Amino acid sequence: MDAVKALAEQKNWEAAHQWFQAIPLMHRGVDLGDMMTYDVLRVLGRLTQADLQQKETADAEQQADPAA
Amino acid sequence: MPNNKPILLLSGGGNQQSLWTELARDYTLAFLYPQAAQLAREMGCVEVISLDEMAHTNDVVEEVANSSAKLTSQIVTRLPDVLQTFKSIYADAGPAALDGQLNNWWAGYCLHHIQAALTRLEAMNQLTKQPIPIAGCVTHEDVAPDTRSLVSWAKAQGIPTIHLPHAACHLLPGSGTDIHRETRTDFIAASGLYMQNWYVGNGFDRKRIEIVGAPQWDGLYGEQLPGRTEARDVLHRDPNRLVLCYAATWGQTTSIRGEADREIDDGLAEMFKVAKDLDADLIIKIHPNDAQPADQYYAQALQLAKLNGLVTRWHTHYILRAADVVIAQGPSNLCVEAAILGTPSCYIPTEGFDFANDWSLPFHGADLHESVTRALASRGDPVWQDFIGYYNAGHPDGNASERALNYIRSIAQVKEPV
Numbered sequence: 001m002d003a004v005k006a007l008a009e010q011k012n013w014e015a016a017h018q019w020f021q022a023i024p025l026m027h028r029g030v031d032l033g034d035m036m037t038y039d040v041l042r043v044l045g046r047l048t049q050a051d052l053q054q055k056e057t058a059d060a061e062q063q064a065d066p067a068a
Numbered sequence: 069m070p071n072n073k074p075i076l077l078l079s080g081g082g083n084q085q086s087l088w089t090e091l092a093r094d095y096t097l098a099f100l101y102p103q104a105a106q107l108a109r110e111m112g113c114v115e116v117i118s119l120d121e122m123a124h125t126n127d128v129v130e131e132v133a134n135s136s137a138k139l140t141s142q143i144v145t146r147l148p149d150v151l152q153t154f155k156s157i158y159a160d161a162g163p164a165a166l167d168g169q170l171n172n173w174w175a176g177y178c179l180h181h182i183q184a185a186l187t188r189l190e191a192m193n194q195l196t197k198q199p200i201p202i203a204g205c206v207t208h209e210d211v212a213p214d215t216r217s218l219v220s221w222a223k224a225q226g227i228p229t230i231h232l233p234h235a236a237c238h239l240l241p242g243s244g245t246d247i248h249r250e251t252r253t254d255f256i257a258a259s260g261l262y263m264q265n266w267y268v269g270n271g272f273d274r275k276r277i278e279i280v281g282a283p284q285w286d287g288l289y290g291e292q293l294p295g296r297t298e299a300r301d302v303l304h305r306d307p308n309r310l311v312l313c314y315a316a317t318w319g320q321t322t323s324i325r326g327e328a329d330r331e332i333d334d335g336l337a338e339m340f341k342v343a344k345d346l347d348a349d350l351i352i353k354i355h356p357n358d359a360q361p362a363d364q365y366y367a368q369a370l371q372l373a374k375l376n377g378l379v380t381r382w383h384t385h386y387i388l389r390a391a392d393v394v395i396a397q398g399p400s401n402l403c404v405e406a407a408i409l410g411t412p413s414c415y416i417p418t419e420g421f422d423f424a425n426d427w428s429l430p431f432h433g434a435d436l437h438e439s440v441t442r443a444l445a446s447r448g449d450p451v452w453q454d455f456i457g458y459y460n461a462g463h464p465d466g467n468a469s470e471r472a473l474n475y476i477r478s479i480a481q482v483k484e485p486v
Binding site for chain 2: 009013015027
């Protein structure tokens with residue numbers, strides 16, 4: 001994995017595991033924040049992929065027409 | 069409650085199915101997946117509980133509505149803290165939707181998931197109101213929210229939890245974080261030495277792992293399987309033509325490893341080229357977890373490529389018997405299934421995943437044409453037997469179900485009060 005992606009992946013991982021730490025989301029002894037890790041990783045992954053692709057497209061356009 | 073057999077909580081994954089009839093002799097089976105409860109009843113299991121049915125009582129519906137509103141209001145109140153957490157992790161390099169737009173969607177997103185979670189938890193809580201005890205919990209995975217909540221709830225009640233993984237994960241050591249490295253259960257019933265080593269490598273205590281084999285593959289050792297001629301006949305394939313089977317993958321999206329859709333498009337394009345070069349028929353086997361639009365995507369792609377072939381999500385035994393070689397998009401467990409049925413395979417490499425074995429099979433070079441050619445020549449190579457055995461300890465006897473049953477029974481026992 002290239003460095004940019006690896007860093008984004010690591011940050012998504014931290015965010016998915018930490019976003020709920022300020023909020024007690026316990027119910028019947030179950031940590032709902034932990035339970036949602038999978039879904040949060042998915043949404044962060046999709047958002048990051050979209051950002052990276054957008055940047056890739058912009059870089060390609062810039063390379064094709066440096067004056068733009 | 070129809071009897072006094074202790075309750076065994078089951079996720080209802082397909083790899084547990086061969087155990088249900090035997091488990092029903094000793095336990096009342098309580099299923100997370102409603103379709104599994106239905107299937108178990110059709111298989112003749114009498115004492116079956118569907119958590120889904122327990123979730124629709126007035127008490128549960130009211131509790132879920134109230135508690136999910138309370139929990140979501142806590143998230144709304146603490147949204148600045150959530151935003152601060154994201155900012156401290158991403159600095160200014162995070163997705164825009166997590167920064168200025170978080171107010172627009174985060175609370176609603178959480179409410180959606182919290183309602184689903186509480187429905188499951190409250191349904192499970194109904195079980196504790198029954199006069200019979202809960203002896204154990206068996207799940208086929210525990211990373212997705214539904215199965216993780218099953219395991220988390222059972223652990224909170226002091227109920228022993230067993231993970232009977234539905235598939236081996238081929239994520240390489242050192243390839244970064246991944247939710248598949250996390251498991252929450254007390255015990256693991258592993259399919260083979262590979263799976264045991266993989267979980268130990270990811271921090272699980274080896275003493276809590278028992279190698280039992282892969283119950284879902286026991287059926288591959290039966291005598292009722294179609295032969296090559298029958299399989300080709302059923303699938304309308306010419307007995308004399310070369311038949312390739314492309315095993316597609318699916319986007320799990322819990323990580324950003326690899327090239328996502330582009331990788332799948334490129335792999336398929338390469339597959340079409342090789343099929344044309346070899347003048348072969350092409351069967352495209354869709355991954356069972358892939359979304360429904362995949363059926364149309366692959367059917368249109370095959371049509372546009374002007375190749376003879378077919379697209380299907382099911383009929384695995386027929387496909388693997390009919391094919392001369394399987395070509396997987398990434399290292400797939402379908403390669404093991406194919407090998408059990410005597411069909412060689414190769415795969416298109418992907419980032420961060422690979423078979424962990426040191427031997428030469430299956431092939432996975434950069435040149436797919438060469439990989440296919442080498443795989444075709446490897447039919448009958450004894451190395452395939454070692455490959456199978458590493459991933460399925462039930463090979464060649466097909467006795468994984470029996471071993472898994474013994475392990476589950478040894479753990480899922482009702483403790484007598486002291």
